[in-house]
Amino acid sequence: MSTTAAPPNASPPARNAHTAEPTGATAALRRFAATPTAGPAVALLVAGLFFTLQSDRFLSGGNLALVIQQVMVVGTLALGQTLIILTAGIDLSCGAIMAFGGIVMAKLAADGTLPPLVAIAAGIGVCTLFGAANGALVTFVRLPPFIVTLGMLNIAFALTHIYSDEQTVTDLPGALTWLGETFPMGRTDISYGSVLTIALFLFFAYVLGQTAWGKHVYALGNSPEVARLTGIRTTRLRLAVFTVAGFIYGIAALLLVSRTGVGDPKAGQTDNLDSITAVVLGGTSLFGGRGLVLGTLLGALIVGVFRNGLQLMGVGSIYQTLITGGLVIIAVTVDQISRRRTR
Amino acid sequence: MTTSTSTPVLQARGLVKRYGHVTALDGADFDLYAGEVLAVIGDNGAGKSSLIKALTGALQPDEGTLHLDGNPVRFHGPLDARRHGIETVYQDLAVAASLDIASNMFLGREVRRRGPLGSVFRMLDKKRMREESAAHMADLKIGLRSLTQSVETLSGGQRQGVAVARAVAWARHVVVMDEPTAALGVKESGQVLDLIRRVRDRGLPVVLISHNMPHVFEIADRIHVQRLGRRVAQISPRDYGMSDVVSIMTGAREADPVPE
Amino acid sequence: MSIFRTRTTLSRSAATAAAAALLVAGLAACGEGAQGSGGDGEVKVGLITKTDTNPFFVKMAQGAKQAAKANGAELSTAAGKFDGDNEGQVTAIENMVAAGVDGILITPNDSKAIVPAIKAARAKGVLVIALDSPTEPRDGTDALFATDNFKAGELIGAYAKARMKGKQARIATLDLAPGVAVGKLRHDGFLKGYGIKAGDKSIVCSQDTQGDQSKGQAAMENCLQKAPDINVVYTINEPAALGAYTALKAKGRAKDTLIVSVDGGCTGVKSVKAGKIAATSQQYPLKMAADGVKAVVEHAEDDKKVSGYHDTGVTLVTDHPAAGSGAAKDSKYGLDNCWG
Numbered sequence: 001m002s003t004t005a006a007p008p009n010a011s012p013p014a015r016n017a018h019t020a021e022p023t024g025a026t027a028a029l030r031r032f033a034a035t036p037t038a039g040p041a042v043a044l045l046v047a048g049l050f051f052t053l054q055s056d057r058f059l060s061g062g063n064l065a066l067v068i069q070q071v072m073v074v075g076t077l078a079l080g081q082t083l084i085i086l087t088a089g090i091d092l093s094c095g096a097i098m099a100f101g102g103i104v105m106a107k108l109a110a111d112g113t114l115p116p117l118v119a120i121a122a123g124i125g126v127c128t129l130f131g132a133a134n135g136a137l138v139t140f141v142r143l144p145p146f147i148v149t150l151g152m153l154n155i156a157f158a159l160t161h162i163y164s165d166e167q168t169v170t171d172l173p174g175a176l177t178w179l180g181e182t183f184p185m186g187r188t189d190i191s192y193g194s195v196l197t198i199a200l201f202l203f204f205a206y207v208l209g210q211t212a213w214g215k216h217v218y219a220l221g222n223s224p225e226v227a228r229l230t231g232i233r234t235t236r237l238r239l240a241v242f243t244v245a246g247f248i249y250g251i252a253a254l255l256l257v258s259r260t261g262v263g264d265p266k267a268g269q270t271d272n273l274d275s276i277t278a279v280v281l282g283g284t285s286l287f288g289g290r291g292l293v294l295g296t297l298l299g300a301l302i303v304g305v306f307r308n309g310l311q312l313m314g315v316g317s318i319y320q321t322l323i324t325g326g327l328v329i330i331a332v333t334v335d336q337i338s339r340r341r342t343r
Numbered sequence: 344m345t346t347s348t349s350t351p352v353l354q355a356r357g358l359v360k361r362y363g364h365v366t367a368l369d370g371a372d373f374d375l376y377a378g379e380v381l382a383v384i385g386d387n388g389a390g391k392s393s394l395i396k397a398l399t400g401a402l403q404p405d406e407g408t409l410h411l412d413g414n415p416v417r418f419h420g421p422l423d424a425r426r427h428g429i430e431t432v433y434q435d436l437a438v439a440a441s442l443d444i445a446s447n448m449f450l451g452r453e454v455r456r457r458g459p460l461g462s463v464f465r466m467l468d469k470k471r472m473r474e475e476s477a478a479h480m481a482d483l484k485i486g487l488r489s490l491t492q493s494v495e496t497l498s499g500g501q502r503q504g505v506a507v508a509r510a511v512a513w514a515r516h517v518v519v520m521d522e523p524t525a526a527l528g529v530k531e532s533g534q535v536l537d538l539i540r541r542v543r544d545r546g547l548p549v550v551l552i553s554h555n556m557p558h559v560f561e562i563a564d565r566i567h568v569q570r571l572g573r574r575v576a577q578i579s580p581r582d583y584g585m586s587d588v589v590s591i592m593t594g595a596r597e598a599d600p601v602p603e
Numbered sequence: 604m605s606i607f608r609t610r611t612t613l614s615r616s617a618a619t620a621a622a623a624a625l626l627v628a629g630l631a632a633c634g635e636g637a638q639g640s641g642g643d644g645e646v647k648v649g650l651i652t653k654t655d656t657n658p659f660f661v662k663m664a665q666g667a668k669q670a671a672k673a674n675g676a677e678l679s680t681a682a683g684k685f686d687g688d689n690e691g692q693v694t695a696i697e698n699m700v701a702a703g704v705d706g707i708l709i710t711p712n713d714s715k716a717i718v719p720a721i722k723a724a725r726a727k728g729v730l731v732i733a734l735d736s737p738t739e740p741r742d743g744t745d746a747l748f749a750t751d752n753f754k755a756g757e758l759i760g761a762y763a764k765a766r767m768k769g770k771q772a773r774i775a776t777l778d779l780a781p782g783v784a785v786g787k788l789r790h791d792g793f794l795k796g797y798g799i800k801a802g803d804k805s806i807v808c809s810q811d812t813q814g815d816q817s818k819g820q821a822a823m824e825n826c827l828q829k830a831p832d833i834n835v836v837y838t839i840n841e842p843a844a845l846g847a848y849t850a851l852k853a854k855g856r857a858k859d860t861l862i863v864s865v866d867g868g869c870t871g872v873k874s875v876k877a878g879k880i881a882a883t884s885q886q887y888p889l890k891m892a893a894d895g896v897k898a899v900v901e902h903a904e905d906d907k908k909v910s911g912y913h914d915t916g917v918t919l920v921t922d923h924p925a926a927g928s929g930a931a932k933d934s935k936y937g938l939d940n941c942w943g
Contacts, residue, residue, distance in 0.1 A: 055702075057701060057702060057703065062701070063701050066697055066698070066701055069697075070694045070697065070698075073690065165782070166780070166781045166782030167782060168713055168714075168716045170715050170716075170718075256690065259690070259693070260689060260690055260693055260716055260719065260720070261716075261719040262689075262713075262715060262716040262719070264689050264690075264713060264716045266687035266688070266689065266712070266713060267689060267690060268690075269684075269685050269687065269688065270684045270685055270688070307694065307698065308698050308701070311679060311681060311695065311698035311699060311701075311702055312698065312701065312702045314677060314678075314679040314702070315679070316655070316664075316679070316680040316681065316682075317655060317680065317681040317682050317691075317695065318655040318682070321655075321684075
């Protein structure tokens with residue numbers, strides 16, 4: 001591309017413009033370093049290395065599979081949360097919606113009123129409806145997501161306790177607990193739920209990165225006004241994001257039920273903040289428009305690795321909370337500094 | 344100007360827009376001819392932005408008519424105006440900061456891959472969008488190092504360049520620019536003015552809304568003066584001085600009769 | 604991509620990595636501390652409490668730590684994130700099994716929901732003992748070391764009855780929460796001790812408090828609106844009792860109302876001494892944990908396996924003993940043995 005006529009390209013002169021897309025492994029590494037996911041990836045590696053040195057039990061297939069299994073519920077919630085945060089929203093109701101969806105599918109299936117698969121669909125459907133309700137209030141009534149989801153948190157929480165009558169539901173049919181079962185891969189037992197979680201993340205990484213819908217989600221998060229003026233139907237898009245997030249919470253509900261083997265009305269009470277923690281640790285900006293879902297997976301894994309590694313070292317869980325707090329502040333600081341630099 | 348004999352590309356007659364008791368447009372007229380840069384100036388509250396919104400579909404006038412290439416049109420929204428080939432570069436609202444240049448160029452008009460990858464998996468054809476963006480940027484002689492870098496890493500002038508390139512790439516009839524130099528420094532403003540000249544030289548008429556008189560006088564072929572909700576003058580910057588234009592704008596003096 | 608840009612982003616990840624490394628280095632220090640003299644071949648015991656923050660569980664952890672030291676065992680602790688957090692406890696069990704513990708002591712947040720995870724741990728040869736509250740079914744764990752909560756309620760019920768000396772009682776019960784076994788056992792025990800049945804007309808008000816002081820206060824305020832002549836208040840624990848006291852005092856009813864409670868925390872016993880609470884049933888979390896650690900060590904070293912229910916004892920603490928209320932200790936004894 002010629003630059004002879006200078007403006008409005010600023011200094012320095014362009015070399016080969018777009019054809020300068022780097023290729024090869026080092027270039028791929030460089031491109032990766034430019035993404036907000038680089039920080040969490042490095043942090044996860046450092047943490048992994050540290051725990052490997054500290055405990056000979058850490059670096060085994062079985063233990064790592066365990067960590068993935070332990071983060072799948074919050075990780076999946078955090079996936080939905082990421083979509084919403086990318087649009088510069090926030091969802092405080094995700095854990096409560098999941099708990100309600102979980103108790104609905106567990107109770108319907110345990111009562112024998114519905115075939116297990118229909119009960120699962122009903123639970124996921126309830127979560128999707130909650131997501132859609134959040135979205136409708138945010139878009140049509142123009143309420144801030146913080147307030148809407150704060151209200152919905154209480155509504156879903158109360159409905160969970162009313163519907164469950166405070167009773168934990170046990171003796172669930174196999175269809176609800178199947179995702180908690182494992183299959184051997186080499187000498188490691190992997191749970192089906194872990195596979196589903198990772199598949200979900202890959203799917204949404206594709207949707208956000210490779211489709212127009214994904215680009216529009218980022219544009220909406222950058223500036224709803226810009227998005228609207230470029231012809232994106234922002235109302236419909238925002239509604240869709242909240243609804244899809246609700247659906248993902250439904251999947252999380254199934255994962256939760258399968259993991260614990262029961263329908264638990266008290267589940268998920270801190271999962272809203274835990275999911276936001278995973279999103280932030282994953283390098284996604286709370287201001288919207290910046291971040292990657294794979295970062296969120298890494299963020300969730302960082303929390304899981306610290307929890308597991310510290311337990312292997314014999315450090316009490318309160319220190320894990322302490323460290324998670326420190327990591328969140330570091331992550332947000334890094335986000336702020338990098339944003340300031342690009343301004 | 345001699346263009347007054349040909350058909351205007353975009354023409355408005357008697358536009359009226361009222362908000363309750365406030366009359367934003369009070370029978371405003373507008374004419375834009377092929378191959379010109381038309382500056383629209385006016386004091387705050389003169390109905391400048393209402394006029395532009397009416398021309399770009401962001402506002403539906405209560406009365407009045409619009410003609411595009413001599414044919415009557417009605418815009419039901421910004422999208423509708425864009426479908427008719429009118430592109431707007433909005434002040435401060437031009438680009439999505441975290442997306443890269445190619446994504447911004449094609450935002451809302453993405454191109455999907457051919458075959459099932461595109462139709463079933465909805466996969467974007469990023470390569471093609473990058474190549475086409477590069478071609479557009481080259482056309483306008485906007486040099487950028489990488490089309491994959493996010494727009495927020497660009498300078499203000501470069502960002503405006505991306506916004507203008509996008510508008511030019513999609514505009515078939517008119518490019519409207521709302522205060523394109525307001526947030527820029529001297530050097531960057533000069534770059535954007537050069538860019539506007541190049542757009543005009545490619546045959547696209549440009550409507551420029553600006554408060555900056557030196558810029559207006561530097562680049563405009565004609566000046567549309569808006570006052571109290573109507574057009575009070577259409578003048579050539581060659582016939583008037585800056586202080587005369589300001590006097591007309593503020594109502595301190597009358598312009599010579601509008602050639603109509 | 605410009606050199607400049609690459610440098611900023613690389614330095615960004617470098618900064619993150621450096622920060623993570625720092626944090627981890629800090630951890631190494633705690634790690635050493637927590638492991639203490641821990642080495643290979645020692646018996647490893649895991650303690651999982653309901654939360655990290657309740658003084659009851661802090662005392663429990665303290666008892667476990669002392670016992671571990673005395674028995675040459677290595678202790679690691681974990682807790683749910685909130686009262687009722689089952690998944691957090693499941694994760695803790697999994698991680699402890701992965702860490703190779705010989706036994707786990709747990710106060711279940713959900714008596715039913717925790718059972719599958721405990722079953723998996725026991726299948727791997729880990730001895731699991733429930734502390735303070737049982738699982739459902741009770742044989743979900745190898746053994747249960749706990750206060751007899753029904754008896755704790757019975758003691759203060761009988762005491763209240765003796766103090767009333769046949770006067771017509773107007774009773775308020777400030778309970779825990781629906782569906783929680785501990786709350787129901789204490790409540791039912793109180794009724795039995797007082798010699799009345801559920802639904803007796805002397806019970807004029809029943810409210811849930813979640814064992815929280817401010818909720819206890821609000822509950823008492825509401826009860827006084829409903830029945831201003833309440834003269835006996837049963838409370839699920841001492842924070843709820845202190846909340847009730849505050850509400851009664853505001854109405855000028857603190858002097859002529861009898862508050863009884865359960866727990867024996869230090870704040871609670873001080874309130875007994877100060878006359879705010881008439882009597883409390885003291886339980887011994889330190890003993891639960893210490894006995895639990897001992898049992899795990901014996902199991903690992905001598906292959907002795909505990910089973911069934913072990914009562915860790917409960918004592919009525921009051922400075923105003925009443926005739927016919929049974930054996931009681933004064934607040935001095937209570938303070939010597941209190942927790943929190």
